[in-house]
Amino acid sequence: MEWDWNFVWQIMPTLLEGLKITILATVLGAAVAAAVGLVFAILRMTAPKPIAKVTGFIVEFIRGTPLLVQLYFIFYVLPDIGIRLPALLAGVIGLGLHYGTYAAEVYRAGIENVPRGQWEAAKATNLTGRQAWIHVILPQAIPPMIPALANYLIAMFKETPLLSAITVLELMNQAKSVANSSYRYIEPMTLVGIFFLIMSLISVVFLRWLEERYARVEER
Amino acid sequence: MSMRTFLTMAAGASALMAVVVATPAFADDGKLEELKAQGFARVAIANEPPFTAVAADGKVSGAAPDVAREVFKRLGVADIVASISEYGAMIPGLQAGRHDVITAGLFMKPERCAAVVYSEPILCDAEAFALKKGNPLKLQSYKDIADNPDAKIGAPGGGTEEKLALEAGVPRDRVIVVPDGQSGLKMLQDGRIDVYSLPVLSINDLVSKASDPNIEVVAPVVGAPVYCDGAAFRKGDEALRDAFDVELAKMKQSGDFAKIIEPYGFSAAAAMSTSREKLCAAQ
Secondary structure: OOOOHHHHHHHHHHHHHHHHHHHHHHHHHHHHHHHHHHHHHHHHHHOOHHHHHHHHHHHHHHHOOOHHHHHHHHHHHHHHHOOOOOHHHHHHHHHHHHHHHHHHHHHHHHHHOOOHHHHHHHHHOOOOHHHHHHHHHHHHHHHHHHHHHHHHHHHHHHHHHHHHHHOOOOHHHHHHHHHHHHOOOHHHHHHHHHHHHHHHHHHHHHHHHHHHHHHHHHHO | OOHHHHHHHHHHHHHHHHHHHHOOOOOOOHHHHHHHHHOEEEEEEOOOOOOOEEOOOOOEEOHHHHHHHHHHHHHOOOEEEEEEOOHHHHHHHHHOOOOOEEOOOOEOOHHHHHHOEEOOOOOEEOEEEEEEOOOOOOOOOHHHHHHOOOOOEEEEOOOHHHHHHHHOOOOHHHEEEEOOHHHHHHHHHOOOOOEEEEEHHHHHHHHHHHOOOOEEEEOOOOOOOOEEEOOEEOOOOHHHHHHHHHHHHHHHHHOHHHHHHHHHOOOHHHHHOOOHHHHHHOO
């Protein structure tokens, strides 16, 4: 077993192709998760009781089942009832829904952590509900959420190889297909690890920066 | 993780690899003795009937493992223990020492012959397509798929069919890597792929089990050669391979070989009419 640089350069374009899909799936998945999570959180906190209960159940259900099972369900079972999604879309929906439920809990915790007195003070100073949310509640609720959300973003990024199970040609799947025809795993898998490490490190730096920026707003 | 810890770990890992590489290969005869003492040989299979099959109770059958089990028994190795693997992962797994031999219908092709040492031919089969009833896209060969920009083909990752499709000029994004037979059939029924390609006997087995009137079979695929598999051993295990070949040849002579594989639908005559040299040299 030895490391072959020529082989590395030869497979690099294929792997970069896969990396693009991985990043695309993460970005789209994160966007879906952020939106879905917000909807879940709001429904659970402000909707009439029956709806809030049902939402709570759905969130617990999705959180309590493995992502891989959900992906298989979306990709292989939904076509039976006439919903046939392209592989990447199915993957983005799976990631988005799954991580959306985690995000919902983060949103909920963040908002509920703002002391009740803040609501009362807002009301006392004659702010409307909208003003209270935008100027009082959210500015205090969001900064503590950021580290938790960032963790989920990185976790989601690292879970994208699961999409290879539903035939999305992302980084892991490309590496596997390279290994399949060359009978070599060492270079493709090492490169996959390195790509993920680099991307994770970059996101960590970016998210630290975000965190600090928002923390400063709070100090003002 | 800081860069320093990462580097330390990398250094540790490469040191470990160096040790692994430096371990001398087993002495030639030692391998068979080792298997005898151990009482079983580890084989890689794929769960693609009739080549390889795993029953609901976990019992391994299929033509390839059955032949291997018999040959190993005659060599004094009591049994085989099978692990299911993707086609593409078999040769790397063999090289990494995870299996002693591949008995999975892994067809002999020159690049595979360069990576492993094959026994003499065991199971021969042509390639086939499963597709929608009436063959709406009129697909008869891999070339037809390449020429039709709408046609998508599903094939096992690292399998012969995937390579045949790519070699015929089907672009990568129209060759869908399908994890297993059941998924392939489902994707065909759902219209995610237009063709699912496997060897003739595998497709027939799959389609007959599915009993879906909307699926039909095109076999053999025009222009695709007949391939034969063999038991694939690690480079360095030539002595074991040679011992295997001797017993296999005896079984072919006595007719025991035909008795094992013909109930599965394979032709013993086809395997006996060709040789490893011919198949490994074929392009």
